[in-house]
Ligand SMILES: O=C(O)CCC(=O)C(=O)O
């Protein structure tokens with residue numbers, strides 16, 4: 137059994153990362169004037185870096201990272217699909233709820249690449265080691281006090297965090313004035329073998345690497361109801377916990393709530 141995550145020391149090209157940081161920051165400056173997304177109240181947004189991520193992907197391929205992920209999780213990552221996104225932790229953001237990114241038996245793997253040094257001030261990710269070892273319902277998670285084992289992953293630019301989707305984690309408050317973007321490369325099992333477009337082995341022609349930077353909702357919808365729900369859960373986080381408590385009574389253990 138693996139530990140559910142591992143970190144690398146500085147391994148990626150800081151120049152490439154800094155260039156991508158500048159592109160995403162400039163694009164967010166523009167976009168935030170025009171659009172409202174689900175997630176802007178909690179302060180956590182999704183981003184699709186598209187063609188701007190091309191150099192970073194090339195850099196990832198030059199390192200041992202993909203093989204390291206294969207070895208660590210005992211899979212052949214080249215047979216997996218990959219999607220290329222980013223988590224943007226906005227200035228003034230709030231704690232996310234502790235969560236897993238998938239249902240327990242739909243496990244996938246994530247490679248996180250922060251584009252700035254991360255720390256307690258700008259909202260480094262918080263994870264709970266060993267929380268992937270069995271499926272936890274929200275109730276079990278609470279009763280067993282799993283959250284007491286949480287740790288912050290503070291990293292330098294060029295370092296990476298690899299984790300399973302089953303590891304409990306959350307985004308944390310960004311108390312600085314700058315965004316904290318973190319690339320997420322998500323590796324999922326290819327369920328449709330006739331479609332090879334999204335495979336890691338097709339990274340040179342991957343559809344996610346075409347077009348210009350976009351931003352997208354994270355956890356909340358950009359509707360009136362979504363806005364009210366986000367406002368409510370940010371102001372009164374207990375409401376979210378009550379919802380998750382009820383969901384974990386009616387759903388099988390290991391269902392993401
Ligand atoms: O941005 C982060 O630190 C984590 C975000 C996250 O886990 C999520 O949005 O699902």
Ligand SMILES: [Fe+2]
Pocket residue numbers: 235236237305306
């Ligand atoms: Fe997450």
